[in-house]
Amino acid sequence: MAGRQVTIPPRQTASAPSSAGADVSARDERWQLRIRGLHKTFGVQHVLRGVDLDLERGKTNIIIGGSGQGKSVLMKHLMGLLKPDAGHIWVDGEDIVPLGDVQMARLRRKFGMVFQYAALFDSMNVVENIAFPLLERYHLPRAEVMERVRDLLRRLDLADVGGIEQKFPAELSGGQRKRVGLARALIDRPEILLYDEPTTGLDPVATKNVDEMIRRTADEFGVTSVVISHDMASTFRIGDRVAMLHAGQIIVDGTAAEVLKSTRPELREFIEISGLVPTPPRPEVRP
Ligand SMILES: Nc1ncnc2c1ncn2[C@@H]1O[C@H](COP(=O)(O)OP(=O)(O)OP(=O)(O)O)[C@@H](O)[C@H]1O
Numbered sequence: 001m002a003g004r005q006v007t008i009p010p011r012q013t014a015s016a017p018s019s020a021g022a023d024v025s026a027r028d029e030r031w032q033l034r035i036r037g038l039h040k041t042f043g044v045q046h047v048l049r050g051v052d053l054d055l056e057r058g059k060t061n062i063i064i065g066g067s068g069q070g071k072s073v074l075m076k077h078l079m080g081l082l083k084p085d086a087g088h089i090w091v092d093g094e095d096i097v098p099l100g101d102v103q104m105a106r107l108r109r110k111f112g113m114v115f116q117y118a119a120l121f122d123s124m125n126v127v128e129n130i131a132f133p134l135l136e137r138y139h140l141p142r143a144e145v146m147e148r149v150r151d152l153l154r155r156l157d158l159a160d161v162g163g164i165e166q167k168f169p170a171e172l173s174g175g176q177r178k179r180v181g182l183a184r185a186l187i188d189r190p191e192i193l194l195y196d197e198p199t200t201g202l203d204p205v206a207t208k209n210v211d212e213m214i215r216r217t218a219d220e221f222g223v224t225s226v227v228i229s230h231d232m233a234s235t236f237r238i239g240d241r242v243a244m245l246h247a248g249q250i251i252v253d254g255t256a257a258e259v260l261k262s263t264r265p266e267l268r269e270f271i272e273i274s275g276l277v278p279t280p281p282r283p284e285v286r287p
């Protein structure tokens, strides 16, 4: 429960632990989300195998890892869209795993989520898409809803797109769709923003724009951001902290600078293949 002092074991991550040594408190000013021993199996597939991770308040926390490693599954656990088989997730000191539907709905108001493929409603225009979470939860006057929608369109550089309010998702570019998805996630003024691969499928310029938008959103709205990415350039451009999920566990975690220096082979391979740092020359092979 929130308020009660709960101690939890330190994380099992090999490098740069955020909370090494003795047991730590589940409620902690620095770590807004704390995950310990998270397991999730689908049928015979054991996807999460004891995930331990702390996510820092007000910072941009990036989770990297190969395709199919369980990044999206992990993120869905954070806002209760999936229940783990074992383990705990504390949000501001409150263990969310045992929460029922009503309490979970209350908790979800802390979160905004930008889904992997924007997940806009095709039959709704931009305004209806962005306003949806508000209309679903509250009975606000239409003028107030429109004011919030237009404020976000302005802040996300969408206001100048001619006729944007009435456009449908199919009439938007990929980058515009991502921004509308972000506006929808922001409309209810969340404390925590989850982004599932916000730049996948975008060209380098659009990628940079979305990166800037994530950074700016973090700074302007003061939110805690959790971003799933397999774009290494983006990761080190915007990440304050970086964690790598591999074979169902967090194998590297720390500040971006610490992680960039990690010698874990899985991470080195990821970074080197991305071309972010020069690949060391291969030793010459003589016939
Ligand atoms: N609802 C589900 N039911 C059954 N299996 C699932 C479900 N959701 C995910 N999985 C499986 O869990 C594994 C991890 O999926 P996940 O979507 O988390 O991968 P990911 O790391 O996000 O990959 P990508 O980078 O390709 O998005 C996959 O093998 C997937 O098939």
Ligand SMILES: [Mg+2]
Pocket: 071, 072, 073, 116, 196, 197
């Ligand atoms: Mg995914």
